[in-house]
Amino acid sequence: MTTNAELFERGLRVIPGGVNSPVRAFRSVGGTPYFVARAEGAHVWDVEGRRLVDLVQSYGASILGHADPRVVAAVRDAAGRGSTYGAPTEGEVLLAEALTGRYPGLEQVRLVSSGTEAAMSALRLARGVTGRATAVKFAGNYHGHSDALLAAAGSGVAEGVIGTEVVPDSAGVTAGAVADTVVLPYNVVPTLDDSVAVVCVEPVAANMGLVPPEPGFLEGLRAECDRVGALLLFDEVITGCRLAAGGATERFGVRPDVWCFGKVIGGGLPVGAFGASAEVMAELAPTGPVYQAGTLSGNPLATAAGLTVLRALDAAAYEQLETTATALATGLRLAFDAAGVEAVVPRCGPLVGLFFGTASPVDFDGAVRSVAAGRYPAFFHGMLERGVALAPGPYEVMFPSLAHTDADLELVVGAAHEVAAVLAAGG
Numbered sequence: 005m006t007t008n009a010e011l012f013e014r015g016l017r018v019i020p021g022g023v024n025s026p027v028r029a030f031r032s033v034g035g036t037p038y039f040v041a042r043a044e045g046a047h048v049w050d051v052e053g054r055r056l057v058d059l060v061q062s063y064g065a066s067i068l069g070h071a072d073p074r075v076v077a078a079v080r081d082a083a084g085r086g087s088t089y090g091a092p093t094e095g096e097v098l099l100a101e102a103l104t105g106r107y108p109g110l111e112q113v114r115l116v117s118s119g120t121e122a123a124m125s126a127l128r129l130a131r132g133v134t135g136r137a138t139a140v141k142f143a144g145n146y147h148g149h150s151d152a153l154l155a156a157a158g159s160g161v162a163e164g165v166i167g168t169e170v171v172p173d174s175a176g177v178t179a180g181a182v183a184d185t186v187v188l189p190y191n192v193v194p195t196l197d198d199s200v201a202v203v204c205v206e207p208v209a210a211n212m213g214l215v216p217p218e219p220g221f222l223e224g225l226r227a228e229c230d231r232v233g234a235l236l237l238f239d240e241v242i243t244g245c246r247l248a249a250g251g252a253t254e255r256f257g258v259r260p261d262v263w264c265f266g267k268v269i270g271g272g273l274p275v276g277a278f279g280a281s282a283e284v285m286a287e288l289a290p291t292g293p294v295y296q297a298g299t300l301s302g303n304p305l306a307t308a309a310g311l312t313v314l315r316a317l318d319a320a321a322y323e324q325l326e327t328t329a330t331a332l333a334t335g336l337r338l339a340f341d342a343a344g345v346e347a348v349v350p351r352c353g354p355l356v357g358l359f360f361g362t363a364s365p366v367d368f369d370g371a372v373r374s375v376a377a378g379r380y381p382a383f384f385h386g387m388l389e390r391g392v393a394l395a396p397g398p399y400e401v402m403f404p405s406l407a408h409t410d411a412d413l414e415l416v417v418g419a420a421h422e423v424a425a426v427l428a429a430g431g
């Protein structure tokens with residue numbers, strides 16, 4: 005039998021760090037990553053045959069649960085008709101219609117292959133449309149790994165950051181590439197000026213742990229953007245079609261000018277999208293001067309999977325997601341309380357976070373302080389040993405899916421009680 009350790013060792017020889025995305029490497033929690041052999045519903049099985057209740061769900065790309073039979077059938081069917089043509093397809097029109105139908109004000113979208121591409125292209129579009137250079141982003145918000153947005157970013161990037169003053173975050177990103185990026189604290193409405201092209205925000209921050217917007221924050225951004233003629237961009241790569249049919253936009257009732265999507269809308273295949281009004285989107289090639297392209301954009305397998313997922317997400321599905329997330333958050337909080345471990349379990353709709361400490365952070369500094377307490381690795385490994393897969397990094401959130409059952413939650417909460425007791429005993 006192949007073991008996780010063997011595969012990791014071989015991977016380390018031919019893949020940097022043995023992984024194709026940094027947080028998978030267990031760098032911030034220590035140890036050897038599990039290599040997934042297969043997954044179904046709420047569970048993944050590693051190559052050693054061990055079953056885990058999976059709260060990673062590909063960082064939110066899988067909302068129905070793994071290998072949903074409807075998605076599998078749609079992808080199989082699409083693959084049989086050819087996987088990419090270099091010509092437009094009906095699936096692209098259908099997915100674009102599904103998105104625009106869910107988001108009032110979103111009149112057109114351009115499909116791409118990742119959230120990174122969506123944010124990178126949306127930023128270029130915003131700068132092209134306004135003729136302005138400055139992009140405002142918030143510390144701890146992650147918008148993918150394009151150069152201009154890789155400043156005080158959350159997610160895996162956050163692990164190398166001590167404060168929020170580190171700009172840029174990565175070697176190889178020049179000072180010039182982030183010279184027009186301004187990083188500000190989350191949940192504080194800034195005063196803008198007319199150099200600002202776009203204000204990029206995660207309407208619910210989910211890459212520095214879970215940090216919901218304070219009342220008035222999103223409304224304040226809307227008003228400031230209107231005052232100076234800047235575009236407001238909601239990065240709904242996580243929240244899109246997850247917090248509600250119309251994502252954070254619907255849930256908070258604030259309408260941005262530009263949206264980014266990814267994860268959920270691809271049903272586990274590589275898809276991203278960005279969109280805006282028809283007037284703004286007309287500035288994009290081929291109709292306008294802002295160039296953007298992609299060989300595999302709107303890929304038929306991906307659009308088939310994404311459409312299948314969006315069709316399954318009816319009102320009952322959102323209700324179920326919220327019920328599951330509430331049960332998970334409540335169960336975890338009770339586990340920490342019972343053991344006397346100081347921890348908070350914030351929830352926003354179907355998203356659940358976890359911070360060790362006494363108060364829920366409202367910004368990146370707060371999140372960094374909580375992580376600095378250093379309790380997450382032990383919690384993570386304790387849960388993993390008991391059959392629960394959490395993200396191997398303290399700045400991620402939990403993604404309960406439609407496939408998680410009461411029995412799955414019982415297993416998770418039971419494990420949390422045991423691990424919290426171990427933590428309380430100083431383990």
Ligand SMILES: *Cc1c(COP(=O)(O)O)cnc(C)c1O
Nearest residue numbers: 118119120146147148241242266
């Ligand atoms: C994951 C994520 C991205 C990047 O998407 P990729 O598909 O990983 O490139 C961008 N923005 C947010 C908010 C994300 O969570």
